[in-house]
Amino acid sequence: MAFDAYQKREFKLVGTRVPRPDGIDKVTGRAMYGADPVAPGMLVGRILRSPHAHAKIVAIDTSEALALPGVKAVVTGADFVLPQDAFLADIGENAMAQGKSLYDGHAVAAVAAISAEVAKAALKKIKVTYEVLPHVTDVDAAMKAAAPVVREGLRLESVPDGAGGNVTHFCEFGHGDLAAGFAKADKIVERSFKTAATHQGYIEPHACLASVTADGKADLWCCTQGQFNVRWLCSELMGMEASQLRVTPSEIGGGFGGKTTVFIEPVALMLSKKAGRPVKIVMSRDEVFRATGPTVSTSIDVKIGMTKDGRITAGEAKLRYSGGAYQCMTVEMGGQAAFACYDLEAVRTQGWNVLTNRPKEAAYRAPGAPQAIYAVESVVDELCQEFGLDPIEVRIKNAAKKGTKSSYGPTFDDIGLMATLEAAKKHPHYTAPLKPGQARGVSCGFWFNFGGNTCVTLNVNTDGTVGVTEGNPDIGGSRASISLMAAEELGIPYEKVRTIVADTASLGFCDVTDGSRVTFAVGIATIRAARDAIKKMCGRAAKIWGIAEEAVEWREGAAHPAGPNAGKFPPMTLAEIAAVSFQTGGPIAGHHEVNADGAGVSFGVHLVDLEVDKETGATKIQRYTVFQDAGKAVHPDYVEGQMQGGAAQGIGWALNEEYIYGDDGRLQNAGFLDYRVPVASDLPPIEAVILEIPNPGHPYGVRGVGETSIVPPLAAISNGISRAVGKRLQQLPMSPPRVLKAIKSA
Amino acid sequence: MSITVSTSVNGDAVEFVCPPEETLLDALRNRLGLTGAKEGCGTGDCGACSVTLNGRLVCSCLVLAAEAEGQEIGTIEGLAQGDKLHPLQQAFIDHAALQCGVCTPGILVAADALLKQNPEPSDEEVRFWLAGNLCRCTGYDKIVRAVQAAAAEMRRA
Numbered sequence: 001m002a003f004d005a006y007q008k009r010e011f012k013l014v015g016t017r018v019p020r021p022d023g024i025d026k027v028t029g030r031a032m033y034g035a036d037p038v039a040p041g042m043l044v045g046r047i048l049r050s051p052h053a054h055a056k057i058v059a060i061d062t063s064e065a066l067a068l069p070g071v072k073a074v075v076t077g078a079d080f081v082l083p084q085d086a087f088l089a090d091i092g093e094n095a096m097a098q099g100k101s102l103y104d105g106h107a108v109a110a111v112a113a114i115s116a117e118v119a120k121a122a123l124k125k126i127k128v129t130y131e132v133l134p135h136v137t138d139v140d141a142a143m144k145a146a147a148p149v150v151r152e153g154l155r156l157e158s159v160p161d162g163a164g165g166n167v168t169h170f171c172e173f174g175h176g177d178l179a180a181g182f183a184k185a186d187k188i189v190e191r192s193f194k195t196a197a198t199h200q201g202y203i204e205p206h207a208c209l210a211s212v213t214a215d216g217k218a219d220l221w222c223c224t225q226g227q228f229n230v231r232w233l234c235s236e237l238m239g240m241e242a243s244q245l246r247v248t249p250s251e252i253g254g255g256f257g258g259k260t261t262v263f264i265e266p267v268a269l270m271l272s273k274k275a276g277r278p279v280k281i282v283m284s285r286d287e288v289f290r291a292t293g294p295t296v297s298t299s300i301d302v303k304i305g306m307t308k309d310g311r312i313t314a315g316e317a318k319l320r321y322s323g324g325a326y327q328c329m330t331v332e333m334g335g336q337a338a339f340a341c342y343d344l345e346a347v348r349t350q351g352w353n354v355l356t357n358r359p360k361e362a363a364y365r366a367p368g369a370p371q372a373i374y375a376v377e378s379v380v381d382e383l384c385q386e387f388g389l390d391p392i393e394v395r396i397k398n399a400a401k402k403g404t405k406s407s408y409g410p411t412f413d414d415i416g417l418m419a420t421l422e423a424a425k426k427h428p429h430y431t432a433p434l435k436p437g438q439a440r441g442v443s444c445g446f447w448f449n450f451g452g453n454t455c456v457t458l459n460v461n462t463d464g465t466v467g468v469t470e471g472n473p474d475i476g477g478s479r480a481s482i483s484l485m486a487a488e489e490l491g492i493p494y495e496k497v498r499t500i501v502a503d504t505a506s507l508g509f510c511d512v513t514d515g516s517r518v519t520f521a522v523g524i525a526t527i528r529a530a531r532d533a534i535k536k537m538c539g540r541a542a543k544i545w546g547i548a549e550e551a552v553e554w555r556e557g558a559a560h561p562a563g564p565n566a567g568k569f570p571p572m573t574l575a576e577i578a579a580v581s582f583q584t585g586g587p588i589a590g591h592h593e594v595n596a597d598g599a600g601v602s603f604g605v606h607l608v609d610l611e612v613d614k615e616t617g618a619t620k621i622q623r624y625t626v627f628q629d630a631g632k633a634v635h636p637d638y639v640e641g642q643m644q645g646g647a648a649q650g651i652g653w654a655l656n657e658e659y660i661y662g663d664d665g666r667l668q669n670a671g672f673l674d675y676r677v678p679v680a681s682d683l684p685p686i687e688a689v690i691l692e693i694p695n696p697g698h699p700y701g702v703r704g705v706g707e708t709s710i711v712p713p714l715a716a717i718s719n720g721i722s723r724a725v726g727k728r729l730q731q732l733p734m735s736p737p738r739v740l741k742a743i744k745s746a
Numbered sequence: 747m748s749i750t751v752s753t754s755v756n757g758d759a760v761e762f763v764c765p766p767e768e769t770l771l772d773a774l775r776n777r778l779g780l781t782g783a784k785e786g787c788g789t790g791d792c793g794a795c796s797v798t799l800n801g802r803l804v805c806s807c808l809v810l811a812a813e814a815e816g817q818e819i820g821t822i823e824g825l826a827q828g829d830k831l832h833p834l835q836q837a838f839i840d841h842a843a844l845q846c847g848v849c850t851p852g853i854l855v856a857a858d859a860l861l862k863q864n865p866e867p868s869d870e871e872v873r874f875w876l877a878g879n880l881c882r883c884t885g886y887d888k889i890v891r892a893v894q895a896a897a898a899e900m901r902r903a
Binding site: 023202204475 | 765775780781782783784785786787788789791792794821822823825826831834835836838839840841842844845846847848849850851854869870872873874876877878879880881882883884885886887888889890
């Protein structure tokens with residue numbers, strides 16, 4: 001059996017609901033977030049943003065701003081030398097425009113000044129001459145031959161001839177004979193859908209504090225999902241060596257994918273370099289909406305054939321995604337995820353990325369999947385209604401399982417979709433009678449889950465405590481989960497372990513906190529680092545006892561002679577070995593560095609009961625249950641939290657949230673008043689039912705849990721509303737005016 | 747022009763000088779070093795900057811610092827008594843009612859203000875009272891449970 005393979009075991013600590021180590025700091029206001037640190041001599045940085053969706057920047061005159069007393073530095077695109085690499089150049093160009101404003105809110109200049117007041121006044125003195133260009137913000141309009149071309153030269157070779165000038169990428173997935181599959185169907189439904197761009201809506205705006213010294217060293221403190229990624233991107237954009245830039249992540253006030261890249265960080269570094277003083281930049285909420293990374297906006301066609309007994313014979317989807325004014329590969333994930341819940345003989349998805357004058361997309365919880373699966377699950381539901389079939393039975397009949405060749409290629413190993421569907425079917429929610437006016441919606445969801453590069457150092461202290469150093473910002477309780485896994489493996493109490501998130505100078509490279517990878521991948525590295533430390537501690541015991549290292553085994557937190565032949569010695573606990581470590585060879589630490597694979601895919605099923613107000617078109621969510629396979633729930637509280645939180649975000653996406661652009665190409669709702677995320681009174685209790693179908697690729701069976709939960713709400717709610725109003729809705733969000741329109745046309 | 751403001755924060759007399767247009771939130775964070783209140787929006791929509799002004803729940807981003815003159819301000823930093831957590835704080839940890847935690851100070855201040863005037867709220871009353879405090883991580887389920895657990899604990903005390 002492989003070293004990392006899952007082994008069934010009884011856990012002592014994993015699976016318990018321990019208090020999180022950062023809890024007290026966070027309930028007392030002591031925790032330090034991105035905007036909280038200060039540095040001696042710190043300046044305030046502010047960014048000037050373009051009011052135009054698309055414009056040539058003819059000239060920028062910064063002389064008056066620079067002359068203003070208290071202004072210490074001004075930065076424009078001219079200060080940056082962009083790397084050759086297209087991916088890096090896009091990130092630099094997005095942080096500070098290079099000759100062209102590509103969307104409303106694009107940064108064109110920045111100042112550092114002694115106070116916010118002076119900085120604000122200085123921005124007003126920067127004179128930018130624009131030549132306004134025709135713009136396009138709608139994905140379908142941007143596909144047309146006559147559409148203004150947002151940027152030339154981004155088109156990849158994958159794009160077939162004849163596509164419009166804004167199409168930059170094409171992808172295709174699937175297998176089987178589509179025509180033969182559709183020919184077997186008793187009914188084929190073909191529908192088109194549109195989904196609005198939404199924003200992650202983290203409550204903490206982006207913030208950073210940069211300090212560059214004259215010898216080229218720099219420190220950067222920021223709220224990020226990945227300090228090592230920030231170091232890579234910023235050192236490339238600044239032309240620095242990675243070792244000279246130390247990035248320290250603060251506590252992070254939400255990210256959901258939106259803090260996986262950089263926006264203000266290179267600007268703060270450049271301002272600090274020019275001013276010779278530390279510079280802090282904190283975004284306003286308006287800036288967060290206009291100039292960070294919302295989701296793709298999409299337009300999707302889905303065609304599904306079904307027999308009258310509910311077997312899907314073929315499925316096809318055409319996905320047009322726009323990730324704003326930049327190359328964007330999210331459509332690949334949409335194309336792969338669209339039909340992942342189903343075991344299909346014939347399936348094909350095709351995807352196009354389309355440029356629009358919108359901000360550069362960033363990840364948002366299962367990027368690309370919610371939109372694609374919303375469209376597919378809507379058509380499946382329509383077919384269930386058509387044939388009068390139970391929507392869960394139909395999904396059970398078609399569900400992907402172990403051995404299924406997935407719609408995106410790989411053959412599935414142990415997966416939890418069937419168990420999740422069965423749990424939903426048996427749950428009291430599914431059999432509860434509906435009240436008059438109520439309707440029920442169901443949807444499946446899927447996410448791949450990632451592994452990735454991860455380092456962990458585990459230090460055994462001489463008093464018998466353990467410090468775990470890891471490199472992934474903790475957004476939802478991961479330090480507790482990592483401490484639990486370290487304590488479990490070492491056989492010591494949870495309270496003896498303290499896990500900290502290191503800066504980039506203190507640990508090897510760790511990928512971003514994304515892809516639901518942290519509990520999985522940092523878990524593997526932690527378990528292996530613990531095993532490394534155990535091996536060393538067994539060696540120390542062997543040395544003390546004068547026996548061979550192989551004759552020592554570790555159980556229940558102590559070294560034991562492996563058998564009667566090894567000799568009779570009383571066990572030595574971790575604390576006892578640690579206490580004498582200076583006499584037996586020095587400090588003891590375990591390490592592990594890995595590019596983790598074996599991430600287990602994750603499935604979920606959501607049930608919703610809702611009511612539509614026929615006069616206003618408003619939808620009230622009355623009951624909501626989430627079923628999801630966690631593999632192994634290391635800390636069930638925070639697994640439930642991920643399931644509930646993703647559901648709440650999905651509910652917002654389904655009902656309210658959208659980027660609204662005017663004819664002028666400007667964002668019309670850049671604030672929480674007009675971009676309305678769910679508030680407490682909008683939501684019912686959200687029940688979370690955890691399934692545990694172990695991931696064969698993790699020693700404890702862990703799968704990621706963070707992302708799948710945002711996928712099913714879109715279709716579950718749409719399916720519920722469609723049943724409530726007797727008309728299939730095909731656009732998100734299903735805001736009251738759209739629902740009213742559907743009611744009137746039903 | 748600057749204004750000298752004398753006020754009380756969490757029972758301590760404090761004095762600071764600020765421009766007339768400065769918000770109470772900025773004064774708390776930047777002049778008094780009380781960074782527990784957060785700016786999530788600056789427009790009174792998110793509640794992350796919630797504090798009390800003479801016991802009344804307010805968004806400190808919508809209050810001028812100058813308005814604090816002679817008043818009593820309560821912030822998250824004043825909720826615990828020394829090293830003893832307030833029952834709401836303990837309940838939030840016990841019930842995992844926070845994930846990223848950035849909205850938590852505001853929600854705790856708001857929940858405390860609720861329980862002071864209504865020691866036995868219904869779930870619906872908790873949800874409507876907290877409707878001005880955005881949380882993007884939790885879906886509010888565990889928050890409502892934690893507030894109710896703390897309320898029950900406080901009624902027993």
